Amino acid sequence: MQNINHWIDGKFDAQASERVGDVFNPATGERASTVALASESTVDVAVASAKAALPAWRDSSLAKRTRILFAMRELVEKRKGDLAAILTREHGKVTADALGEVSRGLEVIEFACGIAHLLKGSLSENVSSDVDSYSMRQPLGVVAGITPFNFPAMVPMWMFPLAIACGNTFVLKPSEKDPSAANFLAELLHEAGLPPGVFNVVHGDKVAVDRLLEHPDVRAVSFVGSTPIARYIYETGTKHGKRVQALGGAKNHMVVLPDADMDLAADAVVGAAYGSAGERCMAISVLVTVGDAAEALLPKIIERVAKLRIGAGSEAGMDMGPLISGPHRDKVRAYVDAGVSEGAKLLCDGRTLSVPGHAGGYFLGPCLFDHVTPKMAIYRDEIFGPVLSTVRVATYDEAIALIDANPYANGVALFTNDGGVARKFQHEIQVGMVGVNVPIPVPMSYYSFGGWKASLFGDAHIYGPEGIQFYTRGKVVTSRWPDPRHRGVDLGFPQNR
Numbered sequence: 022m023q024n025i026n027h028w029i030d031g032k033f034d035a036q037a038s039e040r041v042g043d044v045f046n047p048a049t050g051e052r053a054s055t056v057a058l059a060s061e062s063t064v065d066v067a068v069a070s071a072k073a074a075l076p077a078w079r080d081s082s083l084a085k086r087t088r089i090l091f092a093m094r095e096l097v098e099k100r101k102g103d104l105a106a107i108l109t110r111e112h113g114k115v116t117a118d119a120l121g122e123v124s125r126g127l128e129v130i131e132f133a134c135g136i137a138h139l140l141k142g143s144l145s146e147n148v149s150s151d152v153d154s155y156s157m158r159q160p161l162g163v164v165a166g167i168t169p170f171n172f173p174a175m176v177p178m179w180m181f182p183l184a185i186a187c188g189n190t191f192v193l194k195p196s197e198k199d200p201s202a203a204n205f206l207a208e209l210l211h212e213a214g215l216p217p218g219v220f221n222v223v224h225g226d227k228v229a230v231d232r233l234l235e236h237p238d239v240r241a242v243s244f245v246g247s248t249p250i251a252r253y254i255y256e257t258g259t260k261h262g263k264r265v266q267a268l269g270g271a272k273n274h275m276v277v278l279p280d281a282d283m284d285l286a287a288d289a290v291v292g293a294a295y296g297s298a299g300e301r302c303m304a305i306s307v308l309v310t311v312g313d314a315a316e317a318l319l320p321k322i323i324e325r326v327a328k329l330r331i332g333a334g335s336e337a338g339m340d341m342g343p344l345i346s347g348p349h350r351d352k353v354r355a356y357v358d359a360g361v362s363e364g365a366k367l368l369c370d371g372r373t374l375s376v377p378g379h380a381g382g383y384f385l386g387p388c389l390f391d392h393v394t395p396k397m398a399i400y401r402d403e404i405f406g407p408v409l410s411t412v413r414v415a416t417y418d419e420a421i422a423l424i425d426a427n428p429y430a431n432g433v434a435l436f437t438n439d440g441g442v443a444r445k446f447q448h449e450i451q452v453g454m455v456g457v458n459v460p461i462p463v464p465m466s467y468y469s470f471g472g473w474k475a476s477l478f479g480d481a482h483i484y485g486p487e488g489i490q491f492y493t494r495g496k497v498v499t500s501r502w503p504d505p506r507h508r509g510v511d512l513g514f515p516q517n518r
Contacts, residue, residue: 022052022053022054023053023054023055024041024054024055024056024057025044025054025055025056025057025200025201025204025224026038026224027057027059027063027067027221027222027223027224028203028204028207028208028220028221029063029066029070029221029222029223030070030074030217030218030221031211031216031217031218032217033204034057034063037057038057038060038063039060040057040058040060041055041056041057041058042055042056042058042197042226043055043056044056044111044197044198044199044201045198045346046110046111046113047342047343047344047345047346047382047383048113048333048334048335048342048343048379048382048383049333049379049381049382050347050381050383051381053110053111054201056197056200056224057224057225058197058224058225058226058228059194059228059229059232060228061228061232063223063225063229064192064223064225064229064232064233064236065232065236067192067221067222067223068163068192068233068236068238068239069238070217070218070221071163071190071191071218071219071238072162072163072190074190074216074217074218074219075162075163075190077216078185078188078189078190078216078219079160079162079188079189081188083136083137083140084137086136086185086186086188087134087136087137087186088214089210089213089214090133090134090136090182090186090213091134092212092213092214093130093182093210093213093215094127094130094131094134096209096212097123097126097127097130097206098127100205100209101120101123101124101127102120103205104119104123104174104205105120105122105123106119106335107174107201107202108122108123108173108174108199108202109334109335109342110201110335111173111198111199111200111201111202112170112171112173112198112199112334112345113298113333113334113343113344113345114297114298114334114342115334115339115340115341115342116335116339118296118334118342122172122174122175123174123175125175125463126172126174126176126177126178126179128465128466129178129179129182129183129466129484130178130182131466132182132466132467132484132485133182133183133186134186136186136187139186139486139489140157140158140187140489140493142155142156142157143155144156148499149501149515149516151501151502152500152501153499153500153501154497154498154499154500155497155498155500156495156496156497156498157498158187158489158490158493158494158495158496159188159493159494159496160187160188160189160493161189161240161264161492161493161494162190162238162240163189163190163191163192163238163239163240164189164190164191164192164239164240164241164242164243164492165191165192165193165194165233165239165242165243166180166181166184166191166192166193166242166243166244167194167230167233167242167243167245167246167254168180168193168194168195168196168203168244168245169196169245169246170196170198170199170300170345171297171300171301171302171405172245172301173195173196173199173200173202173203174202174205177195177202177203177206178206179245179470179483179484179488180193180243180483180488181193181206181220183484183488183489183492184243184492185215185219185220187492187493188493189240189241189492190218190219190220190221191219191220191221192222192223192233192239193207193220193221193222193223194222194223194224194225194229194230194233195222195224197224197225197226198345198346199345200224203222203224204222207220207221207222230254231257234254234257234258234261234263235257235261237261239263240263240264241263241264241491241492242254242264242265242267243265243266243483243491244265244266244267244268245267245268245302245483246267246268246269246270247269247270247403248269248270248403248429248475248476250269251268251269251270251477252267252269254267254478255267255478255479256478264479264491265478265479266471266477266478266480266481266482266483266491267477267478267479268302268470268471268472268476268477268483269431269472269475269476269477270403270429270431270475270476271302271303271304271306271431271432271472271476272306272307272400272401272402272403272427272428272429272431273304273305273306273307273429273432273433273434274305274307274308274309274420274427274433275289275290275293275305275307275308275309275433275434275435275436276309276311276417276420276424276433276434276436277290277308277309277310277311277314277318277436277437278311278312278314278417278435278436278437278439278442279312279313279314280437280438280439281314281318281436281437281438281458282436282438282458283317283321284321285436285458286318286321286436287318287321287322287324287325289434289436289458289459289460290305290318290322290409290460291322291325291326291329291387292460292461293305293434293460293461294306294308294387294407294409295326295329295340295341295387295409296341297341297342298341298342298343298344298385298406298407299353299404299405299406299407299408300344300405300406301461302431303431303432303461303462303463304405305409306403306404306409306410307393307400307410307411307412308322308409308410308411308412309411309412309414309420309423309424310412310413310414311414311415311416311417311419311420312415312416315391315411315413319368319391319411322389322409323368323369323389326369326387326389327369329387331374331376331384331386331387332376332379333376333379333382341387341407342384343379343382343383343384343385344383344384344385344406345383346383347383349383349405349406350383350384350385350406352406353385353404353405353407353408354372354385356398356402356404356406356408357370357372357388357408358372359397359398359399360390360397360398360408360410363396363397363398364392364397365390365391365392365393365394365397365399366390366391366392367389368389368390368391369386369387369388369389370386370388371385371386371387371388371407372385372386372388373386374386385406385407386407387407388407388408389411390408390409390410390411391411392411392413393411393412394412395412395423395426397410400412403429417442421449421450424450424451424452425450428474428475429472429474429475429476430452430453430472430474430475430476431452431453431454431473431476431477432452432453432454432455432456432461432462432463432472433452433454433456433462434455434456434457434458434460434461434462435455435456435457435458436458437457437458443457443458451473451474452472452473453471453472453473453476453482454470454472464485466484466485467485468485468486469481469484469485469486469487469488470482470484470485471483471487
């Protein structure tokens with residue numbers, strides 16, 4: 022059985038790990054491989070490698086960094102099918118979804134290829150007599166990324182391209198549930214010409230996470246995951262003097278007004294709620310119908326759900342694959358049970374799903390609830406599975422109040438044909454990412470991704486312009502070069518003249 026090991030200093034770690042975890046194929050439930058679980062000393066070795074590589078990489082030219090990033094871009098494009106196959110094998114998502122994940126990560130590499138422009142500072146001439154002042158952005162040092170199981174390629178690619186483009190060195194701790202994508206990316210970076218030590222991968226659990234958070238040589242930590250863990254990452258990392266961006270959980274709402282194109286809305290909500298088996302931080306998990314919109318919309322959703330093809334992600338034509346693990350599948354199913362017991366009406370029951378030939382797989386079919394209230398667990402909690410809750414409200418103002426009262430504020434969508442209402446919505450709603458007739462409003466790489474409230478801890482959103490800000494710190498220089506007009510000693514406080 023294959024053992025997935027750490028990538029440190031430009032090569033795979035040859036030493037056997039004292040602790041290993043199991044990696045499963047979610048479509049079959051079979052153990053596919055094992056993964057090394059790092060000790061504190063292993064993390065220390067990876068950080069030491071990154072620290073040793075830092076001076077030369079930090080001082081490398083922007084031209085050299087850009088050439089490597091362009092080479093990496095070409096390699097990811099060339100090998101995207103191989104990377105997608107890894108995602109399907111270990112995460113379970115269908116091939117089309119896996120290819121989409123790779124493409125969205127690739128966009129950030131492409132953005133980072135413009136690093137020479139993105140790092141330009143500013144200059145003001147003659148701020149005082151013969152004195153110039155100018156600014157620059159410089160790298161932080163060794164930085165770390167802690168990434169989730171649901172996007173094992175895309176989320177690391179949200180982090181490391183900008184971090185290394187800015188002159189930092191990087192230590193990645195991916196999810197131990199689907200670790201192979203991180204190693205594949207490490208090999209591609211090596212092939213692209215990245216010097217050893219600039220990018221390292223340590224696999225592991227809380228032991229590795231805690232060591233990264235407390236390690237004195239790690240200057241910043243990027244994290245994506247659940248809200249409780251995001252809060253822990255932020256509090257622990259900042260307590261140890263680190264810059265931290267920690268993206269947390271979500272309970273994304275989609276508001277449908279009576280004037281909306283109901284076929285468009287039905288297509289959108291089915292794709293956004295059940296794509297990747299609902300294991301997306303930007304998945305729509307709450308459908309908010311205003312007025313009589315539910316009567317027109319819900320039958321169309323039920324019709325589309327009935328046609329979804331569910332099976333192993335590697336099989337052609339599948340729309341939805343399994344969940345990541347058996348315990349997680351059971352947890353999601355328990356939420357469905359709770360929703361029924363609390364009085365919600367279950368219109369589509371995925372608990373009875375059976376996938377021929379995959380009895381051991383972690384499958385759960387799409388579940389659709391109606392008449393959900395904010396007091397129910399299926400509304401309050403982030404379920405992270407194929408469960409869509411419908412909440413009916415009478416007015417637009419009630420919909421706004423419902424969303425703004427929710428502790429999460431990652432993404433939200435509005436479906437309407439009224440431009441005035443749409444403009445009012447995007448201005449008023451207290452959510453970080455907003456879609457208008459777009460169900461999953463993930464920004465392009467040249468903007469930045471991040472929610473509000475309990476969906477983000479820290480000041481910086483991820484990738485885009487805020488990513489550049491996060492991975493660098495500002496420096497301002499005020500200079501005067503000698504000239505023949507020496508003015509002598511002046512003990513007064515400097516003044517602009």
